[in-house]
Amino acid sequence: MNEYEIKELVRTQKKYFRTGATLPVGERLKALLKLKSCILKYENEIHAALKKDLGKSEFESYMCETGMTLSELSYMISHIFSFTKEKRVKTPLAQFCSRSFKKPSPYGVVLIMSPWNYPFMLAMEPLADAIAAGNTAIVKPSAYSPYTCEIIRKIIEECFETEYVSVVTGGRTENTCLLDEHFDYIFFTGSQNIGREVMQKAAAHLTPVTLELGGKSPCIVDKTADIKLAAKRIVFGKYLNCGQTCVAPDFVYCDRAVKDKLVNAVRQQIKKQFGARPLENKNYGKIINEKHFNRILGLIDESKVVCGGGSDLQSLRIEPTVMDHVTFSDAVMREEIFGPLMPVLVYDSLDEVITNINSMPHPLALYLFTSDKSTADQVTSLCGFGGGCINDTIIHLATSEMGFGGFGESGMGAYHGKTGFDTFSHDKSIVDKKTWLDLPMRYQPYRKLYDRLIHIFLK
Numbered sequence: 001m002n003e004y005e006i007k008e009l010v011r012t013q014k015k016y017f018r019t020g021a022t023l024p025v026g027e028r029l030k031a032l033l034k035l036k037s038c039i040l041k042y043e044n045e046i047h048a049a050l051k052k053d054l055g056k057s058e059f060e061s062y063m064c065e066t067g068m069t070l071s072e073l074s075y076m077i078s079h080i081f082s083f084t085k086e087k088r089v090k091t092p093l094a095q096f097c098s099r100s101f102k103k104p105s106p107y108g109v110v111l112i113m114s115p116w117n118y119p120f121m122l123a124m125e126p127l128a129d130a131i132a133a134g135n136t137a138i139v140k141p142s143a144y145s146p147y148t149c150e151i152i153r154k155i156i157e158e159c160f161e162t163e164y165v166s167v168v169t170g171g172r173t174e175n176t177c178l179l180d181e182h183f184d185y186i187f188f189t190g191s192q193n194i195g196r197e198v199m200q201k202a203a204a205h206l207t208p209v210t211l212e213l214g215g216k217s218p219c220i221v222d223k224t225a226d227i228k229l230a231a232k233r234i235v236f237g238k239y240l241n242c243g244q245t246c247v248a249p250d251f252v253y254c255d256r257a258v259k260d261k262l263v264n265a266v267r268q269q270i271k272k273q274f275g276a277r278p279l280e281n282k283n284y285g286k287i288i289n290e291k292h293f294n295r296i297l298g299l300i301d302e303s304k305v306v307c308g309g310g311s312d313l314q315s316l317r318i319e320p321t322v323m324d325h326v327t328f329s330d331a332v333m334r335e336e337i338f339g340p341l342m343p344v345l346v347y348d349s350l351d352e353v354i355t356n357i358n359s360m361p362h363p364l365a366l367y368l369f370t371s372d373k374s375t376a377d378q379v380t381s382l383c384g385f386g387g388g389c390i391n392d393t394i395i396h397l398a399t400s401e402m403g404f405g406g407f408g409e410s411g412m413g414a415y416h417g418k419t420g421f422d423t424f425s426h427d428k429s430i431v432d433k434k435t436w437l438d439l440p441m442r443y444q445p446y447r448k449l450y451d452r453l454i455h456i457f458l459k
Helices: 003-018 025-041 043-054 058-083 121-132 146-159 172-179 192-204 227-243 256-274 290-297 350-358 373-382 417-423 448-458
Strands: 087-089 098-106 109-113 136-140 165-167 185-189 209-212 218-221 251-255 305-307 321-323 341-347 365-369 387-390 425-433
Touching: 003 109, 003 136, 003 172, 025 043, 025 058, 025 121, 025 146, 043 058, 043 146, 058 121, 058 227, 058 417, 109 121, 109 172, 121 136, 121 185, 121 417, 136 172, 146 165, 172 192, 185 192, 192 209, 218 227, 227 256, 227 341, 227 365, 251 256, 251 350, 256 305, 256 321, 256 341, 341 350, 350 373, 365 373, 373 387, 417 425
Parallel strands: 109 136, 109 185, 136 165, 185 209, 218 251, 218 365, 251 341, 321 341, 365 387
Antiparallel strands: 087 098, 098 425, 305 321
16 A cells, blocks of 8 residues: 555544444444454465464464464453443532442544564454454555455455455565554554554554554573473473564573473473474474574574574574573573573572562563462562463463553553453543432532532542
8 A cells, every 4th residue: 555545544533533433332243243253264274374474383373473362352252341331430419419420432533553573463363352442443464464465354354344444565664654643542563672662652642542562571580490391381382483473581590400300301392392403394394584594693602502402494494493501691681582492501599590580671470480478479479570470470461351561661551351452442430420319519609618518529
C-alpha cells in the first residue's frame, strides 16, 4: 500500500467504528467464531508457511502458534459476555440516590504490529483481544516472514471487511506511513530500538501504546536445584524456535558449586533432544535470514564453546551452542542473543545475583531453578522482570489466565485473556443520578450549616 491508500484505510475504519457496528457483543462474538473457524480451516497452510519462514515443525507450529491462538480465541469466546458487562461500584453517601458503574469501552481503531519470530501467534492473539474489546484493527505483520504474512492476509480478508479488520503488508516504508497516522491505540511487538520509534511516533498524537519488547532474560540455577530436570527444561526453552524467542533464557547464571554438573547435563540434553547432528534434524528450526545468521555467529567466542558451534549458511542453521567461562564483559553478554547460543556464567552468592541482575536493563522474563523457597521468595521479590517461572522456562506465557508483558526496558502493558481485553478497552466511570431528589446544599448561596453537612458527607 502507498501512503494515500493507508490514509484512506485508516479514515474508512474510523468512519466504520463511529457507526457503532463493532459495539454489540453478539457481533464481536460472531467475529471471533468466524476467525477461529477460518484458522482451523487453514491450519495446514499456516504450518506450511511457518516451515518455510522459520523451519518450524508441525508440532512446534501448533504448540507455539496456532494452538495458542486458538486457545486465546476460545477463552475470549467463553468469557466475552462477562468481560463486557458494566461493573457496579459503591457510591459515596454524598452522591445519594445514584448508581456508579464502570463501562468497558473500545478505544477505536487500533494498529497491531507483529514480529517475525512467532509471526502468526503474535499477530492473531492481540487481534482476538482487540476484536473482543470492540475495536477495528489494522494488522501489520513483519516482512521478514513473507509466507506467514501471506496466510494472515488470506485469513483476515476472508473473515472481515477491510473497514473492520485489514492487513497492511510491506516493510519499513509501510511501517512509517502507518505510524504517521492517528490511531486510537498501538500494540507493538518487536525490538527495543523499533519500540522507541513507535513510542516517539505515538507521542505526536498522544496515542496510548503497549510495547512487547525483549531483553537478556536470566536463568538462575542454584545449588539446591534438580540439575538433570533443570538442564532438560532450560534446553527446551533456550533452543525452541532456534533460540528466536523473546522470553528464551538468554543466559544461564549458575552457582559455581554445580556449574560443571549443569553444563554436562545440558550437553546430554542437547544430544537427547536434537540428536548427535542437530543441523540434520528436520524438526530443528532455522535462523530467519542471513543478516541475523551472521550477527549470531559474530557473538560466538570459539575458545569458550563447549558444545555445538557448527553452522550451515545454506540452511541458515546454527547448532545448539553452549559457551562456558563467560563474563559480563563478553560480546555475547552485551546484547540480546535471540539465537541458539547459551552463555554460562557463575556466581558465589545470591546477593551477587540480585545485584548484577538489577544493574542490567529489566528483562522480559526471569527463570529460577531452586528447591529453596526462601531463595525463590528473595529473587521474585527483589529482582525486576516482566514474568517468569520457578523450576521451568517459557510456560508462563501459555495461559489466558495471566497477563503477559514487559517491565521497564522490556516493554509496557500486557495482554492474554482478561488482561488483553482490558488492554484494548478503557473504563468509562459513570454516575447515574436519580431525578426525584435534589439536595439544595451544593448550590449557591452557601450557608454555614450546609457547608458543615457537606463536610460530614464527604468525610
